[in-house]
Amino acid sequence: PATKNVGKTDLTEFVGTAPVGDTIGMVIANVDSELSKNLHLQSEFRSLGILSARTGAGPQIMAVDEAVKATNTEVVSVQMPRDTKGGAGHGSLIIVGGNDVSDVRRAIEVALADVPNKFGDVYNSAAGHLELQYTARASEACHFAFGAPVGKAYGLIAGAPAGIGVVMGDTALKAANVDVLSFASPAYGTSYSNEGVLHISGDSGAVRQAVIAAREVGLKLLGTLGEEPKNDFPSYI
Amino acid sequence: PATKNVGKTDLTEFVGTAPVGDTIGMVIANVDSELSKNLHLQSEFRSLGILSARTGAGPQIMAVDEAVKATNTEVVSVQMPRDTKGGAGHGSLIIVGGNDVSDVRRAIEVALADVPNKFGDVYNSAAGHLELQYTARASEACHFAFGAPVGKAYGLIAGAPAGIGVVMGDTALKAANVDVLSFASPAYGTSYSNEGVLHISGDSGAVRQAVIAAREVGLKLLGTLGEEPKNDFPSYI
Amino acid sequence: PATKNVGKTDLTEFVGTAPVGDTIGMVIANVDSELSKNLHLQSEFRSLGILSARTGAGPQIMAVDEAVKATNTEVVSVQMPRDTKGGAGHGSLIIVGGNDVSDVRRAIEVALADVPNKFGDVYNSAAGHLELQYTARASEACHFAFGAPVGKAYGLIAGAPAGIGVVMGDTALKAANVDVLSFASPAYGTSYSNEGVLHISGDSGAVRQAVIAAREVGLKLLGTLGEEPKNDFPSYI
Numbered sequence: 001p002a003t004k005n006v007g008k009t010d011l012t013e014f015v016g017t018a019p020v021g022d023t024i025g026m027v028i029a030n031v032d033s034e035l036s037k038n039l040h041l042q043s044e045f046r047s048l049g050i051l052s053a054r055t056g057a058g059p060q061i062m063a064v065d066e067a068v069k070a071t072n073t074e075v076v077s078v079q080m081p082r083d084t085k086g087g088a089g090h091g092s093l094i095i096v097g098g099n100d101v102s103d104v105r106r107a108i109e110v111a112l113a114d115v116p117n118k119f120g121d122v123y124n125s126a127a128g129h130l131e132l133q134y135t136a137r138a139s140e141a142c143h144f145a146f147g148a149p150v151g152k153a154y155g156l157i158a159g160a161p162a163g164i165g166v167v168m169g170d171t172a173l174k175a176a177n178v179d180v181l182s183f184a185s186p187a188y189g190t191s192y193s194n195e196g197v198l199h200i201s202g203d204s205g206a207v208r209q210a211v212i213a214a215r216e217v218g219l220k221l222l223g224t225l226g227e228e229p230k231n232d233f234p235s236y237i
Numbered sequence: 238p239a240t241k242n243v244g245k246t247d248l249t250e251f252v253g254t255a256p257v258g259d260t261i262g263m264v265i266a267n268v269d270s271e272l273s274k275n276l277h278l279q280s281e282f283r284s285l286g287i288l289s290a291r292t293g294a295g296p297q298i299m300a301v302d303e304a305v306k307a308t309n310t311e312v313v314s315v316q317m318p319r320d321t322k323g324g325a326g327h328g329s330l331i332i333v334g335g336n337d338v339s340d341v342r343r344a345i346e347v348a349l350a351d352v353p354n355k356f357g358d359v360y361n362s363a364a365g366h367l368e369l370q371y372t373a374r375a376s377e378a379c380h381f382a383f384g385a386p387v388g389k390a391y392g393l394i395a396g397a398p399a400g401i402g403v404v405m406g407d408t409a410l411k412a413a414n415v416d417v418l419s420f421a422s423p424a425y426g427t428s429y430s431n432e433g434v435l436h437i438s439g440d441s442g443a444v445r446q447a448v449i450a451a452r453e454v455g456l457k458l459l460g461t462l463g464e465e466p467k468n469d470f471p472s473y474i
Numbered sequence: 475p476a477t478k479n480v481g482k483t484d485l486t487e488f489v490g491t492a493p494v495g496d497t498i499g500m501v502i503a504n505v506d507s508e509l510s511k512n513l514h515l516q517s518e519f520r521s522l523g524i525l526s527a528r529t530g531a532g533p534q535i536m537a538v539d540e541a542v543k544a545t546n547t548e549v550v551s552v553q554m555p556r557d558t559k560g561g562a563g564h565g566s567l568i569i570v571g572g573n574d575v576s577d578v579r580r581a582i583e584v585a586l587a588d589v590p591n592k593f594g595d596v597y598n599s600a601a602g603h604l605e606l607q608y609t610a611r612a613s614e615a616c617h618f619a620f621g622a623p624v625g626k627a628y629g630l631i632a633g634a635p636a637g638i639g640v641v642m643g644d645t646a647l648k649a650a651n652v653d654v655l656s657f658a659s660p661a662y663g664t665s666y667s668n669e670g671v672l673h674i675s676g677d678s679g680a681v682r683q684a685v686i687a688a689r690e691v692g693l694k695l696l697g698t699l700g701e702e703p704k705n706d707f708p709s710y711i
Binding site for chain 3 (some may be wrong): 319322323324325364365397398399400401403404406407410411417419420422423424425427429430431432433435454457458460461462463
């Protein structure tokens with residue numbers, strides 16, 4: 001499902017696209033004040049960076065997590081439409097703020113470049129998908145979106161249809177001693193997506209071990225509904 | 238839209254799949270207590286049975302309604318993602334609890350076996366779908382999901398796009414003397430699905446008559462938007 | 475994506491279809507009182523007119539806006555399912571009420587006839603869509619759905635994925651002096667659609683100018699995600 005970057009534009013607002021998820025990055029150097037007041041931002045900034053996608057919330061949020069570590073910017077909005085173009089999950093609208101347009105542009109460039117990497121543990125089949133994410137040190141985007149403690153290891157374990165995520169979550173918690181942040185499901189903490197999503201925190205080795213154990217079980221379960229689930233980019237976990 | 242059950246797995250959590258709706262059944266013999274606390278269950282149990290699907294909430298809920306009648310289990314969660322893989326309706330995540338894993342496994346087996354039957358009055362076309370359900374004696378799943386009085390006849394009358402469900406509902410109520418439990422629509426009682434859904438209760442003959450009258454009108458209306466709507470399994474009502 | 479109107483029916487409830495969006499129009503001459511109580515209508519009426527669609531909320535709402543100006547009817551419900559058959563936006567369920575079935579039938583006929591026109595500034599690509607709407611004099615449907623002041627010019631500026639709508643909105647507000655009614659996005663004021671939508675009001679020339687400026691930027695941005703976005707009906711703005 002790689003997206004062709006066919007078009008180009010000389011619009012100053014355009015930063016670039018990522019080759020997956022219909023992901024586009026943009027900046028507004030000096031946002032209109034009436035628009036800013038109506039965007040439901042956590043804090044108002046002169047310059048905004050925007051990462052927007054049809055498919056994927058986790059990968060883009062994790063990519064922005066890296067971007068805000070590397071730049072002088074702040075996450076001011078994370079929204080998750082019910083999308084994936086008929087798939088079971090979310091798209092994403094993430095906005096970062098800064099006082100200088102070069103900072104927010106740099107943040108969006110860093111995030112766009114990292115999006116394919118963070119799709120490395122997204123596995124798709126005709127019946128559903130799995131998503132695994134892991135960071136040894138969560139930053140502001142994981143905190144904003146998922147309540148991850150900043151500076152600690154964080155893991156995301158998702159399965160679709162949602163029941164697969166329930167069993168993956170149970171497997172993860174039996175595999176290693178980690179803290180549960182929350183479990184999201186169609187009626188709780190998702191935008192009615194068909195996902196079961198466990199968010200965990202704790203010791204980095206334990207979080208990674210829990211994520212890997214869940215991935216193994218998820219691949220087997222989703223495989224019973226048809227063909228073997230495949231990732232489009234190399235696994236990073 | 239029958240789903241191939243290509244894969245197999247020896248995972249003890251896997252129970253089976255149904256040949257429609259990307260429906261998978263699973264059990265957890267002894268659920269992790271931290272997971273259980275985060276699943277938003279009506280009551281906590283040692284063993285959980287899980288029925289999860291991309292397409293269909295009504296058929297799976299009706300199938301679990303039969304399953305809990307037949308086993309020593311209880312419905313502890315019914316969640317309805319906005320799904321159907323680009324269609325107009327819901328998927329489902331249904332969890333039953335029990336104190337013995339053999340009970341919950343049996344419940345999921347019974348439900349999986351009954352799912353195709355309960356798709357018998359689901360009619361699809363490229364433009365939308367109709368769904369009719371009927372039981373002479375509603376049990377816990379219909380009560381949990383739709384507020385149906387336990388032990389009385391219950392009927393579900395749905396049309397998509399939603400306006401078709403409005404006219405079907407009006408037809409049903411003029412055809413027989415039944416009680417309205419509720420009318421669900423995109424902004425009320427659905428997960429923003431494009432369905433109009435009348436839930437009725439009452440005398441079993443009257444409920445069945447109302448459902449049949451609505452089906453006739455729904456087939457004519459949905460047919461005006463393209464080809465004749467078709468069911469993939471034999472009608473049971 | 476024009477929908478064939480293959481079928482016909484002699485049902486008195488059927489009014490017609492529009493050749494886009496799987497849009498169907500129906501009437502109920504004398505609505506069942508129990509159904510009426512459960513429909514969450516703003517006011518109850520003897521006769522109801524129903525416009526229901528899989529794809530498009532803006533075009534149908536704008537078409538009903540014209541219809542209620544032209545007939546003795548009132549908008550009593552506007553609901554927006556998350557739909558578009560796997561696309562990024564909404565479908566719609568719009569109900570108008572009247573005391574005479576001939577009035578509501580006429581309203582639905584007028585709306586159905588105007589739907590293609592109001593799709594004139596909907597631009598689609600595989601990656602997303604843009605929607606622009608404009609009226610020099612908003613009426614009850616725009617007021618009900620979007621809070622537009624009745625009798626004043628109103629404009630709708632939408633982009634999907636949602637971030638494109640943010641930049642279009644910023645462009646619009648810098649192009650002309652208009653009032654912001656609201657900005658809708660996945661988590662605010664939509665049904666979790668992947669759209670950014672600016673609603674504006676003000677002087678008719680200014681509103682139109684803002685809409686046109688946003689359209690130009692939106693076409694460039696959406697084009698970077700693949701092929702050039704196309705409208706299926708002639709632009710009316």
